[in-house]
Amino acid sequence: MKKKLLSVLLCTALIGTLAVGCGSDKKAEENKKEDAPKSDGKEITVMVPEWAVPSDEMLDAFTEESSINVVMNVVSWDDIRDKVAIAASGGAAAADVIEVDWSWVGEMNSAGWLEEIEMTDEDKADMPTLETFSIDGKVLAVPYANDYRIAYYNKEHFKQAGIEKAPETWDEVYDALKKIKDAGIVEYPYTMPMNADESATTSMMWMAYSRSGQVFNEDGTLNQDAVLDALTFEKKLVDEGFTDPALKTASGMDAYRKLTAGEASFMVGPTKFVGISSNEEECSVVGQIEAILLPGKDAASKKTMPLPEAVGVTKFSENKDAAKEFVKWYTSAETQKELYQANSSIPTRNSVLADLIDDGTIQNAGAMLDEAKLIQSPFPNGIPDYYSEMSNAIYNNVNKMVLGEASAQEAFDAMNKKVTELAGK
Amino acid sequence: MKTKGGKVLYFIVVVIFLIFTAGPFIWAFSVSVTPEFEMFKNTMSMLPSKLNWDNYVTLFTASSRQNKILFQGMFNSLKAVGITLLIGLPVALMSAYSLARLEFKGKKLIKNAILITMVIPVFATVIPLYRIFVSYQLLDKMFWLSLVYASSFLPMSIWLMINYFSTIPVEIEEAARVDGCGRIRTFFEILMPIAYPVVISSALIMFLSAWNQFQIPLILASSFQTKPVSIVTSEFMVKDSIQYGITAAAGLLAIVPPAATALILRKYLVSGMTRGTGK
Amino acid sequence: MKKKHKGALGIALLLPIIIIMAVLVYYPIIKTFSYSLQKMKLTAPQDTGFVGLANYRSVLESDSFWYSLQNTLFLLVVVVLFTTVFGICVALMLNVDTKISGLLMAAAVLPWALPPVVNGIIWRFIFYPGYGFMNKLLIGLGVIDQPIEWMSHRFLLLFVVAVVVAWRSIPFTAIVCLAGLRAIPHEFYEAARIDGAGRWSSFRYITGPLMLPFIGIGITSASITAINIFDEIVALAGYSDLGKNLLIESYLTTFSFLDFGKGSALTYIIMLISAILGFFYLRNLTREVEY
Numbered sequence: 001m002k003k004k005l006l007s008v009l010l011c012t013a014l015i016g017t018l019a020v021g022c023g024s025d026k027k028a029e030e031n032k033k034e035d036a037p038k039s040d041g042k043e044i045t046v047m048v049p050e051w052a053v054p055s056d057e058m059l060d061a062f063t064e065e066s067s068i069n070v071v072m073n074v075v076s077w078d079d080i081r082d083k084v085a086i087a088a089s090g091g092a093a094a095a096d097v098i099e100v101d102w103s104w105v106g107e108m109n110s111a112g113w114l115e116e117i118e119m120t121d122e123d124k125a126d127m128p129t130l131e132t133f134s135i136d137g138k139v140l141a142v143p144y145a146n147d148y149r150i151a152y153y154n155k156e157h158f159k160q161a162g163i164e165k166a167p168e169t170w171d172e173v174y175d176a177l178k179k180i181k182d183a184g185i186v187e188y189p190y191t192m193p194m195n196a197d198e199s200a201t202t203s204m205m206w207m208a209y210s211r212s213g214q215v216f217n218e219d220g221t222l223n224q225d226a227v228l229d230a231l232t233f234e235k236k237l238v239d240e241g242f243t244d245p246a247l248k249t250a251s252g253m254d255a256y257r258k259l260t261a262g263e264a265s266f267m268v269g270p271t272k273f274v275g276i277s278s279n280e281e282e283c284s285v286v287g288q289i290e291a292i293l294l295p296g297k298d299a300a301s302k303k304t305m306p307l308p309e310a311v312g313v314t315k316f317s318e319n320k321d322a323a324k325e326f327v328k329w330y331t332s333a334e335t336q337k338e339l340y341q342a343n344s345s346i347p348t349r350n351s352v353l354a355d356l357i358d359d360g361t362i363q364n365a366g367a368m369l370d371e372a373k374l375i376q377s378p379f380p381n382g383i384p385d386y387y388s389e390m391s392n393a394i395y396n397n398v399n400k401m402v403l404g405e406a407s408a409q410e411a412f413d414a415m416n417k418k419v420t421e422l423a424g425k
Numbered sequence: 426m427k428t429k430g431g432k433v434l435y436f437i438v439v440v441i442f443l444i445f446t447a448g449p450f451i452w453a454f455s456v457s458v459t460p461e462f463e464m465f466k467n468t469m470s471m472l473p474s475k476l477n478w479d480n481y482v483t484l485f486t487a488s489s490r491q492n493k494i495l496f497q498g499m500f501n502s503l504k505a506v507g508i509t510l511l512i513g514l515p516v517a518l519m520s521a522y523s524l525a526r527l528e529f530k531g532k533k534l535i536k537n538a539i540l541i542t543m544v545i546p547v548f549a550t551v552i553p554l555y556r557i558f559v560s561y562q563l564l565d566k567m568f569w570l571s572l573v574y575a576s577s578f579l580p581m582s583i584w585l586m587i588n589y590f591s592t593i594p595v596e597i598e599e600a601a602r603v604d605g606c607g608r609i610r611t612f613f614e615i616l617m618p619i620a621y622p623v624v625i626s627s628a629l630i631m632f633l634s635a636w637n638q639f640q641i642p643l644i645l646a647s648s649f650q651t652k653p654v655s656i657v658t659s660e661f662m663v664k665d666s667i668q669y670g671i672t673a674a675a676g677l678l679a680i681v682p683p684a685a686t687a688l689i690l691r692k693y694l695v696s697g698m699t700r701g702t703g704k
Numbered sequence: 705m706k707k708k709h710k711g712a713l714g715i716a717l718l719l720p721i722i723i724i725m726a727v728l729v730y731y732p733i734i735k736t737f738s739y740s741l742q743k744m745k746l747t748a749p750q751d752t753g754f755v756g757l758a759n760y761r762s763v764l765e766s767d768s769f770w771y772s773l774q775n776t777l778f779l780l781v782v783v784v785l786f787t788t789v790f791g792i793c794v795a796l797m798l799n800v801d802t803k804i805s806g807l808l809m810a811a812a813v814l815p816w817a818l819p820p821v822v823n824g825i826i827w828r829f830i831f832y833p834g835y836g837f838m839n840k841l842l843i844g845l846g847v848i849d850q851p852i853e854w855m856s857h858r859f860l861l862l863f864v865v866a867v868v869v870a871w872r873s874i875p876f877t878a879i880v881c882l883a884g885l886r887a888i889p890h891e892f893y894e895a896a897r898i899d900g901a902g903r904w905s906s907f908r909y910i911t912g913p914l915m916l917p918f919i920g921i922g923i924t925s926a927s928i929t930a931i932n933i934f935d936e937i938v939a940l941a942g943y944s945d946l947g948k949n950l951l952i953e954s955y956l957t958t959f960s961f962l963d964f965g966k967g968s969a970l971t972y973i974i975m976l977i978s979a980i981l982g983f984f985y986l987r988n989l990t991r992e993v994e995y
Contacts, residue, residue: 050660071648072649073647073649076656076659079643081959082959085959085962086551086555087555088746089552089556089744089964090559090560107746107962110747110748110749111746111747111749112749195942196941196942196944196945244467244834245833245834245851245853246832246834246835246851246853249855249856249941250832250833281461282461284463388960388962389960389961392943392956392960392961395944396945399944399946403856435800435802438793438797439797442797442808442811443808445871446811446815447814449826449827452829452830452837456829467835468835469835469840469844471837471844515720516720516721519718519720519721520718520720520721523713523715523717523718524714524718527711527714528711528714529711529712529715530711539721539725541979541982542725542729543982544928544931544975544978544981544982545733545975546971546978547932548955548958548967548971549732549733549736549971549974550729550733552735552958552968553731553732554732556735557727557732572724573728575724576725576728576729577729579721579724579725608713637818637819637820639819639820639821639935640934654819655819655821655822656821658822659821659822659825673825673826676822676825676826679822680814680817680819680822683817684814687813687814687816687817688810691813692809695879696886697883698879699883699886
């Protein structure tokens, strides 16, 4: 009896299926029809990662002002590039406005996926990171979230080791780390991303940039003196036991967290750690960490490397004007202020950054604003279109070196061979 | 298991098995209640200094963004599973019946052509699929996404059903047909009451496989209304913002629906694969 | 006359699956094959065209292809071995009828419900290079005194990946094997007992041989899983050179380096390797068991 009942139930379900299957499809289409003509204006889609999403109020205000409807497509950062690539290879737009990371701009330009955006000279002066997104004088994307490398140290640890002054050069950093380690204040006083991923590439680059003021030669190849010096120094810090061995295979973020967990005393890291290091929920040593200028060889480094994120308009978009209007609004001074409130993304306009620090919205800023004025791209000819392949070669060889499988010279030779080949020299 | 030695052996095996199966889930739970700054700190204590339920509170607070994302993701996954089953089961039954019970030219070729697709990696189809979806504007549409899921699980279900059908004596159906039953009535009234375990076990396998999909929806679905929970969970862990605690919490919550279904239907899983009417 | 009618019905019932497979599987793989014969680097949109087998040649000539192939094969062997051995063990355990067998069955199915991505993330917590669970456990038990860096040696890393993947794929094999065990008629064992066979010899001469086809299904399904490992490697070791298998190599080439032509060629090579396994798979699937 039970069996019969079950089979009857199953059959009803099965017979109903085809009808429902087709029905649900129709319903989906009807929904779409209802949604579409919400405003009589245009509709654009915006594909950005979670941390770039403006609040609903902000979007409503924009729609009211411009009568452009905005559909947000929130996609994880790593996947946006895949989607844009697949779409563009078929001549379609993944979205009208897309996230453009600083490292993607070269390839996206060569592939012809980005539309030029007009910016005033005023904007250009206020947004130093705009330089990163300009190729051959054309602005291809407008940065909305700032990130540049800045140094952090734990005042308490330094004080316990008898050091009162913040370090200004890498030699001073090295001496201080040695004292802290020898005094047993922390076991691994230095922290830095070394895992085989993008963060190890940028770490090598800022290390060379801050120590030698240069990473690449004019023709795009690696500058041997600068890079080899950076690798040698990095290896020295690792070999002398200044860094936690776990960092060789932990993510970049885990490396930075060593500082906010009170397990490391010094690091060079993302700007947003200014905020994190004064947040009780994320940091166990609130009040001990201070942001200072990036150290250099003889004095504090005169340059720092930008790693901003931008939004751009795709070539295949059918609503380019509306998309450009959105980009303008999204990167305007007022929106940047509101975005900081909503997502704590650090403004790319120095004027906004100064305002936020002045009125106390950004606390514990330390050298944040001074460092922002030193932003300069390490790439002499803009980001190359082979960046991801180059980065892959760099981080894998950095990682091999810290794992002890290669010397600094061997690591340099291997990455240099690949980069030279890519640069076509 | 009558001997004492047998009992001891059984006990040992069970304990090891439970440790290995449940261990990862328990550890994931422990991670989910650890405060972010204590995560992977260099200490030997297995448990966090204080239990931190914030991650669960966030996920269950109706107004939080994470709550909306996670539960919409779960809902999307369930919807995709539902449509996949609605398409997959009838098609699988029709195909399996045809391949197991009817004779015609080219049957073997078709059967092999269907079964061999089990070995095709996703990357081999995903770029052209995307292009098809773009040209017919099918992106972010649940029905078509589910149809792609169905296409990758159908071979397995068809094969299970063929096996099951082929162990049911044809004579039973023939007798019914002699009594004047049509083919369709025979199918529903004679075959289905015997074959329902395999239908349920195929349904369960489809459920689990659809729930676990990652690469296909990654490319074919990006809107809030279509993104499945597997993608949502991984998005808590990206680039500069790895939040281990909330990722673990979301991951644990995300397995509740498939785990519950699997637990309820588990006995059919085995009987669906055990062939025929034997017992 | 009747036979013809039957044939038409057979084809008619197969029509939906034929259409689905043709459009969603066969058309795309043919298309991908055509990409693999073209120069198609997205950063050089002007420089495209038919290049014959050049992409295949450049794949086969690169060191990283052979390195990734080795990793894929290593994973294949270890995953299949673990899945099969432990799958059979779990099946034998589940086949014992006790008060707790319902609970055990429930526990056995659980890992199956875990999406590979989530699986990778959870195991990342366990094999975290610093003070993750496994290191804490081993230090606590006094086996080691410094944390092991699980991800820093090629074969240790691959071994960990294999364990993690096996853990997720054991349930399927266990259930298939359990189904196989349950299908063996009781009379066989009784007959053997009457003939005076011990427990071992009845396992050796009855259980083993009758289970073989089921184990074969388990092995082939584990092989397909092993060749298609992706999410777990990414969660545990990222896209590093150390642990990359063919699928990661293909992903990097296609999506990171934007070389769709070469990436498609790589995918096709992976498919060919799978197809060789698939051949054995098919033979297994279509073979009938006689009792």
